[in-house]
Amino acid sequence: MSQSESFMATRPLENIRLQVKPSQGPPPHSSNIYGQNNLKNQGIRIVHAARPEGSGPTNQATGANFYLPYMTNSLAVKIKHTKTSRGLGVFTIQSFPAGHRIVGEGAIFSCVHPEQVEEMEWRRRVVHRWRSLAVLDQTWFKEHFPQIQYMPLGTLELTPHEANKFFCFVLEYAFSNIPRDRINIYPFASHINHACEKCANAQFWVQAEAPDRITVRLTRYVRKGQEIFINYNRPSGNTFGCAVCGARDGGASRLRQFWQGIRRRAHGVSSDPSELELGPISTQPQPVPVTGDIVDSATTEAPADAIHPATVAASRDGKTTRDVKAPTETVTPVGEANSTETHTSSQQRVSAWWASFRKSRR
Numbered sequence: 001m002s003q004s005e006s007f008m009a010t011r012p013l014e015n016i017r018l019q020v021k022p023s024q025g026p027p028p029h030s031s032n033i034y035g036q037n038n039l040k041n042q043g044i045r046i047v048h049a050a051r052p053e054g055s056g057p058t059n060q061a062t063g064a065n066f067y068l069p070y071m072t073n074s075l076a077v078k079i080k081h082t083k084t085s086r087g088l089g090v091f092t093i094q095s096f097p098a099g100h101r102i103v104g105e106g107a108i109f110s111c112v113h114p115e116q117v118e119e120m121e122w123r124r125r126v127v128h129r130w131r132s133l134a135v136l137d138q139t140w141f142k143e144h145f146p147q148i149q150y151m152p153l154g155t156l157e158l159t160p161h162e163a164n165k166f167f168c169f170v171l172e173y174a175f176s177n178i179p180r181d182r183i184n185i186y187p188f189a190s191h192i193n194h195a196c197e198k199c200a201n202a203q204f205w206v207q208a209e210a211p212d213r214i215t216v217r218l219t220r221y222v223r224k225g226q227e228i229f230i231n232y233n234r235p236s237g238n239t240f241g242c243a244v245c246g247a248r249d250g251g252a253s254r255l256r257q258f259w260q261g262i263r264r265r266a267h268g269v270s271s272d273p274s275e276l277e278l279g280p281i282s283t284q285p286q287p288v289p290v291t292g293d294i295v296d297s298a299t300t301e302a303p304a305d306a307i308h309p310a311t312v313a314a315s316r317d318g319k320t321t322r323d324v325k326a327p328t329e330t331v332t333p334v335g336e337a338n339s340t341e342t343h344t345s346s347q348q349r350v351s352a353w354w355a356s357f358r359k360s361r362r
């Protein structure tokens with residue numbers, strides 16, 4: 001037996017985890033996570049890279065015969081590090097007016113909605129979905145989302161740790177489609193960070209029908225280099241606050257409101273929502289969330305062909321409640337209730353004392 005044969009005999013191929021070297025840079029037809037596109041300077045925008053003839057489609061959502069939809073927005077926005085705990089974010093490459101459609105793109109990863117199947121079955125399908133991606137797609141996905149850099153390439157089994165991290169990633173980055181049967185991850189939209197309703201400078205819609213394309217529109221004028229924010233609109237709130245004013249879902253103290261005002265002005269945002277320069281989409285029906293961590297901002301009034309907001313987050317047992325109000329920035333000043341109570345009781349004490357004083361004088 002030759003040396004290589006003995007190696008194969010003792011270590012069957014399926015038990016060997018491939019040692020994948022870091023790539024030497026993005027493939028020439030794609031952009032890296034910073035939105036740099038080699039072809040951009042030549043004025044060429046590659047939307048889809050064709051699959052080799054005869055190979056099956058990668059994208060289950062669209063059934064289209066292409067590898068991942070590559071950067072379609074690299075001339076309008078770029079992904080870069082926010083230099084904060086938020087990690088990456090989406091920034092404009094030039095100034096845009098309110099109402100501008102800043103992102104319009106197809107999903108790069110699509111799988112069954114967690115509400116549709118049992119948890120274990122959902123997990124199984126998500127892993128299967130990853131393993132069935134072409135290696136080129138997996139590589140691109142990993143380069144684009146640093147959170148999944150640890151994922152093995154090809155059809156290798158995931159370790160329980162890798163699988164768990166991947167589930168969390170999918171739930172954190174995916175948007176639900178409107179029938180709530182699929183969730184999708186998008187190249188740019190899934191990198192947009194959260195801000196409260198007042199501070200978000202964009203809104204998002206997911207197309208009503210397959211292929212679940214997402215559209216992000218600006219709700220106000222955005223200067224070159226500013227970060228794009230959408231409101232995740234999760235009824236159960238986020239573990240993080242608004243990226244601009246720091247407001248937590250569900251309210252802020254008066255002091256926090258004061259700082260919110262200052263920070264908003266520093267970001268060029270009017271503190272009075274009525275003064276905001278709103279784009280045409282502000283006339284769309286307001287988002288309606290669902291209970292649990294899963295947010296679907298679809299409204300019953302939306303036209304049949306409307307595209308509208310829908311985000312998926314962590315929980316999988318949320319039920320749809322279409323009349324729940326979106327979390328608003330209702331502010332309960334700290335200590336106000338107590339001070340009112342104190343004020344009332346001291347008034348009562350004074351009048352009681354006055355009554356007894358008058359009685360004693362009689």
Ligand SMILES: C[S@@+](CC[C@H](N)C(=O)[O-])C[C@H]1O[C@@H](n2cnc3c(N)ncnc32)[C@H](O)[C@@H]1O
Pocket residue numbers: 085086087088089172173190191192193194195240241242243244
């Ligand atoms: C859909 S991803 C957004 C892109 C992400 N920042 C990245 O690095 O790729 C959602 C994650 O971004 C982070 N994030 C989004 N908005 C945030 C905010 N306002 N403050 C802090 N972290 C935020 C949270 O970690 C959240 O789980």
